[in-house]
Amino acid sequence: MSKQRAKLVVGNWKMHGRLAENATLLTEVAAGASALQNGVRVGVCVPYPYLAQAQALLGGSVVDWGVQDVSAYAQGAYTGEVAADMAADFGATYAIVGHSERRAYHRESADLVAQKTRRALDAGMTPIVCIGETLEERDTGATEQVVGTQLEAVLLVLSEDEASKIVVAYEPVWAIGTGKSASAGQAQQVHAFVRAKLADKGAAVANVQLLYGGSVKPENAQELFGQPDIDGGLIGGASLKSKDFLAICQAAQNASN
Numbered sequence: 001m002s003k004q005r006a007k008l009v010v011g012n013w014k015m016h017g018r019l020a021e022n023a024t025l026l027t028e029v030a031a032g033a034s035a036l037q038n039g040v041r042v043g044v045c046v047p048y049p050y051l052a053q054a055q056a057l058l059g060g061s062v063v064d065w066g067v068q069d070v071s072a073y074a075q076g077a078y079t080g081e082v083a084a085d086m087a088a089d090f091g092a093t094y095a096i097v098g099h100s101e102r103r104a105y106h107r108e109s110a111d112l113v114a115q116k117t118r119r120a121l122d123a124g125m126t127p128i129v130c131i132g133e134t135l136e137e138r139d140t141g142a143t144e145q146v147v148g149t150q151l152e153a154v155l156l157v158l159s160e161d162e163a164s165k166i167v168v169a170y171e172p173v174w175a176i177g178t179g180k181s182a183s184a185g186q187a188q189q190v191h192a193f194v195r196a197k198l199a200d201k202g203a204a205v206a207n208v209q210l211l212y213g214g215s216v217k218p219e220n221a222q223e224l225f226g227q228p229d230i231d232g233g234l235i236g237g238a239s240l241k242s243k244d245f246l247a248i249c250q251a252a253q254n255a256s257n
């Protein structure tokens with residue numbers, strides 16, 4: 001029997017938001033999330049310039065905040081980079097690392113993602129390590145090999161204790177921003193594979209939270225989150241509307257009842 005893990009729903013705003021509209025969104029999310037029970041955790045990962053705003057508006061609420069990337073370096077002459085410690089200065093709890101958009105558009109390698117994971121942990125944050133296959137990889141039967149390799153690169157640089165502190169998000173590239181989510185069965189199948197890989201690293205790692213991401217909506221969230229190895233979601237587009245995001249958080253609560 002798998003241990004009951006708490007659900008987690010994290011919004012990834014990507015490169016969206018402006019000061020005025022963020023204020024409304026953050027305030028509404030904080031107010032709505034306060035009604036959640038059953039240990040459902042909620043977070044939002046905002047663009048760097050809005051980290052202080054997130055801290056100001058979410059501080060004292062049940063909603064945590066975080067960033068969408070961190071530098072692989074601790075500090076130094078790396079123009080344009082943001083160190084994990086800097087995000088931690090603003091109370092960030094989560095750092096997304098290895099999102100497929102960064103792997104694809106910024107050529108981030110598996111090793112670089114592993115270094116970023118380590119930096120986030122060293123700064124006291126929870127890295128949300130994203131893994132996922134492209135449609136072509138799925139169609140050629142390479143899904144497990146691709147996500148397995150992405151995950152192994154991260155686990156390789158972490159101790160068992162460190163690895164037990166990460167969150168993993170399975171985000172099939174073909175499901176991101178397309179409106180076409182993986183089916184609950186497809187997602188569960190990959191999550192079970194990822195869970196087994198984590199268990200290979202040690203008993204403490206077997207129960208890390210595994211999120212699904214890719215076109216999660218209020219309509220499909222509960223079925224996805226009801227799968228035995230899906231512990232919540234990483235939400236893109238739907239996290240920009242408080243009503244939709246809160247409905248997805250509610251679905252996580254319903255799924256854990």
Ligand code: 13P
Pocket residue numbers: 012099171175176177178179213214215216234235236237238
């Ligand atoms: P969408 O929910 O917009 O498909 O994005 C998913 C995602 O990439 C979250 O990190």
